Amino acid sequence: MGFLGQIMAQFAITNPLHPDIWPSIRKFEIETIRMTLNLLHGDKDSCGAMTSGGTESILLSVKAYRDRARALYGITEPEMVVPVTAHAAFEKGAQYFGVKFIRIPVDSSYRVDVNLLRKAVNRNTIMIVGSAPQYPHGMIDPFEELAKIAKEHKVPLHADCCLGGFILPFWKKLGKNVPDFDFSVDGITSISIDTHKYGYAPKGTSLILFRNTEYRKFMYYTTTEWPGGIYCTATMAGSRPGALIAACWASLVSLGEKGYMDIAEQIWTTTQQIKQGIQNIEGLELMGDSKSTVVAFTSKKLNMFALSDRMSKKGWNLNPIMYPPGLHVCVTRLTIESTDQLLNNLREAYQETLNDPTVDKNGMAPIYGLASALPDKEFAGNLVGSYLDAILKA
Numbered sequence: 001m002g003f004l005g006q007i008m009a010q011f012a013i014t015n016p017l018h019p020d021i022w023p024s025i026r027k028f029e030i031e032t033i034r035m036t037l038n039l040l041h042g043d044k045d046s047c048g049a050m051t052s053g054g055t056e057s058i059l060l061s062v063k064a065y066r067d068r069a070r071a072l073y074g075i076t077e078p079e080m081v082v083p084v085t086a087h088a089a090f091e092k093g094a095q096y097f098g099v100k101f102i103r104i105p106v107d108s109s110y111r112v113d114v115n116l117l118r119k120a121v122n123r124n125t126i127m128i129v130g131s132a133p134q135y136p137h138g139m140i141d142p143f144e145e146l147a148k149i150a151k152e153h154k155v156p157l158h159a160d161c162c163l164g165g166f167i168l169p170f171w172k173k174l175g176k177n178v179p180d181f182d183f184s185v186d187g188i189t190s191i192s193i194d195t196h197k198y199g200y201a202p203k204g205t206s207l208i209l210f211r212n213t214e215y216r217k218f219m220y221y222t223t224t225e226w227p228g229g230i231y232c233t234a235t236m237a238g239s240r241p242g243a244l245i246a247a248c249w250a251s252l253v254s255l256g257e258k259g260y261m262d263i264a265e266q267i268w269t270t271t272q273q274i275k276q277g278i279q280n281i282e283g284l285e286l287m288g289d290s291k292s293t294v295v296a297f298t299s300k301k302l303n304m305f306a307l308s309d310r311m312s313k314k315g316w317n318l319n320p321i322m323y324p325p326g327l328h329v330c331v332t333r334l335t336i337e338s339t340d341q342l343l344n345n346l347r348e349a350y351q352e353t354l355n356d357p358t359v360d361k362n363g364m365a366p367i368y369g370l371a372s373a374l375p376d377k378e379f380a381g382n383l384v385g386s387y388l389d390a391i392l393k394a
Contacts, residue, residue: 003254004202004247014242017233025242028249032195035252036207039169040161040182040191047216048209049234050245054162055089056236057192057208061127061158062093064190064210064219068156069126071218078126083112083141084323085134087160099126110137110288110296114145121153131160132168132181136321137287138294138328140164140179147187156189156215162206163330164292165193170264178291189215198263198293198332200255201248204241263333267293270339271331277343281350287326298326302353309359310349316342 011025019026033048051057062080069075079100082090094101102120107113112130121128128150130141143159150157159181161168172178182191191209195201210216222232255263271293278284278297287296298304304325311318311327318327329335335342 004251007247007250008202008243011243011246014246015239016242016245017239022242025245028242028245032245032249032252033207033209036165036193036195037183037209040165040193040209041184042209042211043183045212046183046209047213048207049216049219050248051206051208051235052204052237052240053196053206054087054160054192054194055092057162057194057206058087058089058160059093059096060208060219060235061190061192062090062097062099064215065127065156065158066097066099067218068215075124075126077124079122079124080127080129081117081120081125082129083117083131083134085110085112085136085139086129086131087135087162090129090160100124106139110134110139112141112146114142114149117146118149121149121155125153125155127156127158129158129160130181132164132179133290133292133294134160135163135294136326136328137296138290138292139288140168140181140291143179143181143185143188147185150187150189157187158190158192159185159188160192162192162194163197163294165191166195166198166200166260167264167267167293168291170260171268173261174265174268176268176291183209183211195248195251198260199248199251201251202244204244205248208235266336267331267333270336271295273339274329274331274335274343277339278346281343281347283350283354284346287328293331294328295331296321296326296328298324299350302350302357303359306357306359307349307353310353311345314345314349316345 014022014025016022016025016029029050032050037046037048051060066078069078079102080094081102081104084103084105091101104117104120105113128146130143130146132140146157161181168178168181182188189211193207193209195205195207196203220232220234224230274295275286278286278295283301284297284299287298304327305320308318308320308327318329321328
C-alpha cells in the first residue's frame with residue numbers, strides 16, 4: 001500500500017471529468033480498460049468504462065439495457081431475469097430504474113436452474129444475468145447455456161465477474177478446470193469486474209465492459225439544454241477521483257501477468273486445501289463443487305450462525321449465508337499463510353458448538369436466525385432500515 005499511496009498522493013487533485021486538464025488520467029483509464037478487455041477475450045470493438053465499484057458497474061448495465069430496450073423495441077414494462085444468487089446490486093438496479101425483477105432459483109448444484117430461466121424470458125425481458133462466481137456459494141453459472149437462451153431471444157446477457165474477474169482468467173491460463181464465462185462465450189454482451197478485489201487496486205475502482213459501443217452508448221448521460229453548457233458523463237458520477245484511477249493502473253502494470261499468475265497459483269493450492277480440510281471434518285459438507293475462491297459449507301447437525309459466532313471469537317470473520325443456512329470462506333492472499341490455523345480453529349469451533357449449542361445473544365446468530373425465519377420479508381426489511389438509521393445517526 002505504500003507504493004499505491006504514493007501514486008494516489010501524486011494525483012490527489014486530478015479529476016477525469018476534465019480530460020483536457022488531466023490527460024494522464026484519461027490515458028490511465030483507457031489503458032486499464034484495454035488491459036482488462038484483453039484479459040477477458042475482448043476484441044478491437046469491445047469497450048468499457050471505469051466506475052466506483054461493482055455496484056455502480058452493475059447499475060450501469062441495468063440502466064443501459066433498460067434504455068436500449070425502450071429505444072430499439074419500445075419496451076415500457078421492462079423485466080430482468082436474474083438468478084436468486086446474483087449480487088443484490090441487480091435488485092437495487094431494478095428498484096432504481098423501474099425494472100421488474102424476476103428471481104430464478106438454483107438447482108441442486110447451486111447454479112441457476114436453466115430450464116426455469118428459459119421459461120421466464122419473454123418479450124419484455126431486457127437482460128439475463130449470470131455470475132462468475134456468485135457470492136453465496138462460489139458457483140459459476142452455466143454461461144454457454146445462458147448464451148444460447150440469450151441469442152435465441154435476442155436478449156443481452158450480462159456476466160457479473162466482480163468477484164472472480166481478476167483470478168479466474170489466470171486459473172484458466174494455469175490449466176485449471178474453470179468454465180468459460182467471459183467474451184469468449186458468444187452471447188455475453190457485458191461484464192462487470194472489480195479491480196479492487198483480486199486486481200489488488202484500491203477500493204473504489206471497478207469496470208463495466210461491453211462487447212461493442214452499440215451497447216455501451218445507452219449507458220451514457222448527456223444534455224445539451226443546460227444553461228451551464230453541454231454536459232455528459234459516461235458513468236453515474238460527475239467528478240471522479242483521478243487518484244484511484246492512477247493507482248489502479250499502477251497496480252495492474254506493477255504486478256504484471258507473472259505477478260498475477262504467481263498469486264493465482266498459490267490461491268488455487270490454498271483453496272483446494274481448505275475444501276479438503278472442510279470435507280475432513282465429520283458433520284460439515286461443502287455446498288456444491290465450487291470452481292472459484294469461495295468455499296461454502298453447511299451442516300445438518302448444528303446452527304451454522306452459532307458456529308460463525310464461535311469462529312468470530314477465535315478471530316475469523318466467516319461470511320454467513322442463508323436459504324439454506326451456511327458459511328463461506330473467500331480465499332485471498334492473506335489466507336495462504338494461515339490455512340492450517342483456519343482449519344484447526346474450525347474443527348475446534350465445530351466441536352464446541354456441537355457440545356454446547358447455546359446461541360450467544362450478543363452475536364450475529366440471533367439476527368441471522370430471525371431474518372431467515374421471518375415470513376414477512378417487508379418487516380425484515382424495515383428492521384434493516386432501522387439498522388441503517390442507527391449507524392448514520394449524527
